[in-house]
Amino acid sequence: MKIQKVGIYPNPTGDILNVTNIPEKTKFEIHNMVGQIIKKGEIINKQVPVSELSTGAYIITINNDTISEDIKFIKK
Secondary structure, X not given: OOOOOOEEEOOOEOOEEEEEOOOOOXXXXXXXXXXXXXXXXXXXXXXXXXXXOOOXXXXXXXXXXXXEEEEEEEEO
């Protein structure tokens, strides 16, 4: 079985970050560029709302039992 890489779009994003190739009940953490956790929770309907974040660069960590992936994204 081939494991597909987790993806996010659009990047840069405004309000919603869509996440691909993840199972249900996958968790996320969003960190700023100095490593502080800004937001965390469970990904619902393969979307993460980010409208309340300030403009800038962030890293989203997506993880569950089989996935642990860090992806950089830009909030515009």
